[in-house]
Amino acid sequence: MPVSRLYKLYLSPHRKYVRTLKNLLGFVPGNLSLYRLAFRHKSVAKSVKQGVKNSNERLEFLGDAVLGSVVAEVLFKMYPYKDEGFLTELRSKMVNRNNLNQLGRKLGFEQLVEYDNRMINATRQGSLMGDAFEALVGAVYLDKGYDFTKNFLINHIIKSHIDIHTLEQTETNFKSKLIEWCQRHGKDVLFEVAQNQDGESNKLFTVQVNIDGEVVGQGKEFSKKNAEKLAAEKACEALGI
Amino acid sequence: MPVSRLYKLYLSPHRKYVRTLKNLLGFVPGNLSLYRLAFRHKSVAKSVKQGVKNSNERLEFLGDAVLGSVVAEVLFKMYPYKDEGFLTELRSKMVNRNNLNQLGRKLGFEQLVEYDNRMINATRQGSLMGDAFEALVGAVYLDKGYDFTKNFLINHIIKSHIDIHTLEQTETNFKSKLIEWCQRHGKDVLFEVAQNQDGESNKLFTVQVNIDGEVVGQGKEFSKKNAEKLAAEKACEALGI
Incomplete structure (x- = not known):
């Protein structure tokens, strides 16, 4: 064992911290x-x-x-x-x-x-x-x-x-997939919530995925989050991502 | 110059391609x-x-x-x-x-x-x-x-x-900044276009930035894109990004 390691582990004022790190990392830090x-x-x-x-x-x-x-x-x-x-x-x-x-x-x-x-x-x-x-x-x-x-x-x-x-x-996250793809290809992506149907207790949300001004996927669900998920999945499908 | 480089540059059947790459890269490719x-x-x-x-x-x-x-x-x-x-x-x-x-x-x-x-x-x-x-x-x-x-x-x-x-x-792109921050921190971000004012020729768009279910920024502009930009900027400001 080189002298500097011996010093660090056993003599230096920081030896306790060095040993903790060595246990964690498997090597003596510089x-x-x-x-x-x-x-x-x-x-x-x-x-x-x-x-x-x-x-x-x-x-x-x-x-x-x-x-x-x-x-x-x-x-x-x-x-x-x-x-x-x-x-x-x-x-x-x-x-x-x-x-x-x-x-x-x-x-x-x-x-x-x-x-x-x-x-x-x-x-x-x-x-x-x-x-x-x-x-x-x-x-x-x-x-x-x-x-x-x-x-x-x-x-x-x-x-x-x-x-x-x-x-x-594990299950795919289509939304991240889509956002990543768009960032990679320099495209603008927008998840638009169309107005949900008024006057109903079970509101149905429509979310559209808009990429560079074009709607490429749409989802209708009873929660905004699920509508978004579905729309992202459809968009991935349409774009062959 | 080592023999293998000499061979690659002057003798190999691929010498033309090797030289093109050398000119481009500044080194002889392996x-x-x-x-x-x-x-x-x-x-x-x-x-x-x-x-x-x-x-x-x-x-x-x-x-x-x-x-x-x-x-x-x-x-x-x-x-x-x-x-x-x-x-x-x-x-x-x-x-x-x-x-x-x-x-x-x-x-x-x-x-x-x-x-x-x-x-x-x-x-x-x-x-x-x-x-x-x-x-x-x-x-x-x-x-x-x-x-x-x-x-x-x-x-x-x-x-x-x-x-x-x-x-x-050069000018900051608040939207990418916001999306990157959200991805980094595992947050869901949604740009919502609220219904624009009907029956007007100069339509005013309202875009809200929704992060994990909470509206953190809003922008009103005559184009969807600008409303979105403004909303993203407000959101970045609000979150101290």
Whole structure:
């Protein structure tokens, strides 16, 4: 074991934190301040300059991108005969907020994330874990580089905690699929609620999906949400997404 | 110069293609078939298996992710005192379809992209260039790895062809900003067109932005598009995005 690792783990004033991180990550971190930053929510961050706080939000932006890229490659290689629509959708399922929050909790982030609980309600607390997970990916990337981060994510996170085959089977979210497709192709998408039928107790909602000024799908249901879902599904069908 | 490069550039049966790519990329490509694939639009692709065609779409998925990650790091380091909202927005401006199409054209992709022009109209032809650019990034990544791709993008593409400071000044698209924020935070966003005032020649449209069932912004304008824009801006303001 190199001297610097020995020092970090057993002698440095930060040895307790280093060991906690080593248990979590499976490796001895280099630049500790990056990891501390990754676990610092803006509710406890201080302004550093020009109104920017030393919170994990910037690392989250970076980590989100690195994670997206690693997962893209994993799926690209895992499914050589699936098209890009399938890959995009499966990636969304893997890295959605909900999954990342669960992942953060499983990894024990509740002990690590610093936040002011007077400012965050119980619902929001959950989402801090996913944000911190992305920020951690950003920290690992800056500390150790892309290939290291990729191996860490594949061997330590994806293989142990994400069941890709089960996710593949879960129901498709046509709305995200459609929005993603439109963003990718530079198209404007609009979900329009047509006036629901007046004077009835069971209101029927009509939602139309309008893409670049053209209606491409429509759904009628007794809830706005379901009408929207159906309209998105029809639009995906019509566009062959 | 190593023998393999000499062979590729001067002796191999593909030497003409290798030289074209070297002029474009600034390096001698390794696996030529990846680059050929990157420039093959689905209109000229053949089915390979289970309905998947050997077109550039899968590489585009991968390249989009790698590009997003590289640009994220560039901006992260270039703007140490800007928050993640600023970084996200500036990245969208850099890698939007329009910019990538222009970039592809500047790089001379029109000579390289294979497509069936009976199946693609003039408008669509432009967007093939941006798709091919993303696919090319995917090909470089698979051929040469992340660090090489990052250096290629920074030194050969971003520094020469993208004026980040000018993009920084261009007008903000509040709608994309809002949609991105909602996707990031797992919220449902809906742009609702309330009934426009009947019987008038100058119709006034009211658009409401509904996030997770709550109206957070509203805009009234004489065009649906402008009403939507205004509503998105109000919503961004209200949410502090």
